[in-house]
Amino acid sequence: MTEVSDSLTESADALPTIPRGRTSVFELPTGLMDMAAAGPIHRLRYADGHVGWIVTDFQLCRKVLTMPEFSSRPDLRHSAIHEAIGDGQPPEERPGMFVGMDPPEHTHYRRIVAAALKLGEMRQLQANITERANALFDADADDRVDLVSAVASPLPALVITQLLGVEEEVSHTLASCLERMLSLDSTADQVREMFAIIFSELGEVVTRRQQDGAPGFIQNMIEDGGLSHAEITSIAFQLYTAGHETTTNMIALSYLYLLANPEAAATLKGDERAIADAMEEFLRFFSIIQYGISRGALEEVELGGVTIRPGETITISLPAANFDNGRFPDPYRLDIGRSDRGHLAFGFGVHQCVAQQLARVELTVALRVFLERYGDFALDSYEMKSDTIVHGLTRLLVRQSGTRKP
Amino acid sequence: MIRADRYRCCGSGMCVLICPEVFDQDDSGLVVIDADAVRTADLALLRHAVSCCPGQALSEVDSAGAEKSAANERK
Numbered sequence: 001m002t003e004v005s006d007s008l009t010e011s012a013d014a015l016p017t018i019p020r021g022r023t024s025v026f027e028l029p030t031g032l033m034d035m036a037a038a039g040p041i042h043r044l045r046y047a048d049g050h051v052g053w054i055v056t057d058f059q060l061c062r063k064v065l066t067m068p069e070f071s072s073r074p075d076l077r078h079s080a081i082h083e084a085i086g087d088g089q090p091p092e093e094r095p096g097m098f099v100g101m102d103p104p105e106h107t108h109y110r111r112i113v114a115a116a117l118k119l120g121e122m123r124q125l126q127a128n129i130t131e132r133a134n135a136l137f138d139a140d141a142d143d144r145v146d147l148v149s150a151v152a153s154p155l156p157a158l159v160i161t162q163l164l165g166v167e168e169e170v171s172h173t174l175a176s177c178l179e180r181m182l183s184l185d186s187t188a189d190q191v192r193e194m195f196a197i198i199f200s201e202l203g204e205v206v207t208r209r210q211q212d213g214a215p216g217f218i219q220n221m222i223e224d225g226g227l228s229h230a231e232i233t234s235i236a237f238q239l240y241t242a243g244h245e246t247t248t249n250m251i252a253l254s255y256l257y258l259l260a261n262p263e264a265a266a267t268l269k270g271d272e273r274a275i276a277d278a279m280e281e282f283l284r285f286f287s288i289i290q291y292g293i294s295r296g297a298l299e300e301v302e303l304g305g306v307t308i309r310p311g312e313t314i315t316i317s318l319p320a321a322n323f324d325n326g327r328f329p330d331p332y333r334l335d336i337g338r339s340d341r342g343h344l345a346f347g348f349g350v351h352q353c354v355a356q357q358l359a360r361v362e363l364t365v366a367l368r369v370f371l372e373r374y375g376d377f378a379l380d381s382y383e384m385k386s387d388t389i390v391h392g393l394t395r396l397l398v399r400q401s402g403t404r405k406p
Numbered sequence: 407m408i409r410a411d412r413y414r415c416c417g418s419g420m421c422v423l424i425c426p427e428v429f430d431q432d433d434s435g436l437v438v439i440d441a442d443a444v445r446t447a448d449l450a451l452l453r454h455a456v457s458c459c460p461g462q463a464l465s466e467v468d469s470a471g472a473e474k475s476a477a478n479e480r481k
Contacts, residue, residue, distance in 0.1 A: 066462055107416075114417025115435035341424055342458050350416040352460035357419045 015045040018054065018080040018291055018315065025256065025384040025393070026334075028319050029290055032056070036320045041304040044315060050078035052313035053306070054292070056320035058327040058344070060304050064316055065349035069299045072351055074100045076296025078313040081389070083188050092195060096227065096234030099242075103350060110354060112227070113235060116217050119357040125159070126361055132158050133369040140400075144380060147396040148252050151366070156247035159362055164236050165216015166205050174198050178241055184387055202240065203233045243355050246288060249385075249392025250359070251366045253286045254279070256396055257334070258370070259379040264336055269371045272364075278336035279363050284343035285334045287319035290391040293347055318344045376400055407467045408444050408452060410437045414463035421464060424455040437463060 019031035035042055040057030055061050064070055071077075074093065093100060098109035133155055140150045153175075161171040174197075180186050181194035206229055209218045217239075221232045258265040268274050294315045301308040308314060321344045323331040328340070346353035353359065380397035408428070417435035421428075428443045444452070456464040466474045 065460075110416055111434060111436075114419075115433065117419075118417065118431040118435045119419035119422045120431065340454075341420065342454065348460045350414075350461050352416065352418050352420075354417075357423065360423070 012051050015043045017045050046078040046080050054315040056317045058321040058324035061316045061321040062348050069301045070295035071102050071298050077294045080315050081291050082184050094234045096231030113354050117355050122357045122361045129365045145400050152248045152251035156244050160243050165218045202236045206232050245390045247359050247362050249288050249390050252393040252396050254282045265374050275367050277339045280341050281336050281338045283345035284322045287322045288391045289318050292317040409465050409467045410439050411463045412436045414461045416461040418460050420458045421455040425451050
């Protein structure tokens with residue numbers, strides 16, 4: 001794609017790749033903060049051998065994410081971890097894939113979606129999400145329950161399915177495709193194959209909504225009339241795929257933390273304000289987009305004492321930024337009362353997670369409902385994801401007691 | 407005083423989340439400011455909302471309308 005100078009090519013093998021792997025679930029990828037301690041920006045070798053950069057300083061991460069010199073276009077970015085997955089975005093460009101666009105093209109789509117997902121509107125979903133969360137907890141009355149498969153995974157899927165106006169059966173079919181699309185064990189061909197399946201299924205959903213007029217965001221976009229079938233499918237695709245794994249793993253990790261820290265659970269129970277603050281701290285502390293996000297330099301840029309050249313990819317380490325002690329005092333302490341919403345868990349700049357307020361409502365509800373039932377559960381065991389774009393748990397087994405009926 | 411650049415607003419809802427008495431989102435998801443509420447709002451919260459705006463659409467301005475130095479990112 002682009003050339004690097006000879007001197008860099010010769011020494012590229014000696015350059016670090018992105019720190020990967022964790023010794024425990026609540027620690028950052030091993031070596032990441034050693035890298036951060038050495039400076040704000042560092043050379044990085046990408047999966048395909050490209051030589052780019054990684055930013056670990058909070059202020060510099062924010063700066064990169066707001067500079068128009070850095071593009072979100074997938075064709076201008078190399079992946080630090082996988083030949084096809086990048087930072088989890090669609091492997092192919094389609095009309096309406098606005099996560100991979102720059103302003104002003106991006107702005108058009110962003111505004112349509114942001115208008116549909118505004119905070120006030122999302123808060124109106126609280127009662128419905130609470131009902132669904134309670135039903136999921138009630139559905140599994142066994143002595144031992146996996147809270148990932150029983151609650152954390154189905155809840156975001158049900159919510160986004162209903163919000164978009166996708167049939168629940170379709171959502172079940174797509175769940176395994178999505179998992180394989182986002183797995184680092186999948187080959188590039190498998191990733192593209194799963195992408196094609198999900199995209200085509202959602203395209204058929206859009207066609208059915210055109211015919212049956214069933215309600216939801218897909219229907220609203222059809223009625224507004226400004227977007228093509230392919231654009232609506234792309235928007236549905238992005239909301240469906242981006243909001244699932246992330247919310248699931250935030251719920252699972254939060255539950256694990258509360259099970260392991262009963263005093264925190266006692267503090268939060270019944271206190272909406274405290275739950276909201278704790279959720280922000282969970283977002284910062286878990287930093288589940290563990291390998292960060294990336295941009296491609298369009299021009300030469302002086303940044304943090306180095307010169308970025310056009311064509312170079314720059315990775316923004318969201319976890320490193322969220323543990324920058326210049327911004328977050330005592331960053332390794334999970335302080336549920338920190339009351340700080342300035343973390344970069346949702347990114348920054350005009351691409352900051354467009355569904356973040358939906359995620360917040362889902363997470364708050366998931367926490368509240370769990371805390372109401374907290375006394376029924378005791379931690380049995382859990383399994384951490386080994387090496388995935390989104391950090392989290394594959395399993396969270398609890399022993400369950402109490403008087404609830406299935 | 408707080409100034410909002412609706413052209414830069416990306417509808418994240420961060421300002422409404424942090425300081426709901428001052429900020430709201432209109433039907434198009436873009437920021438609107440209640441100028442009266444700004445006068446009585448908690449200044450630390452207001453500044454946190456300004457600094458957390460991902461589109462950098464918010465700025466603190468003095469009475470003459472001049473932008474104050476970049477909002478301190480620390481709360």
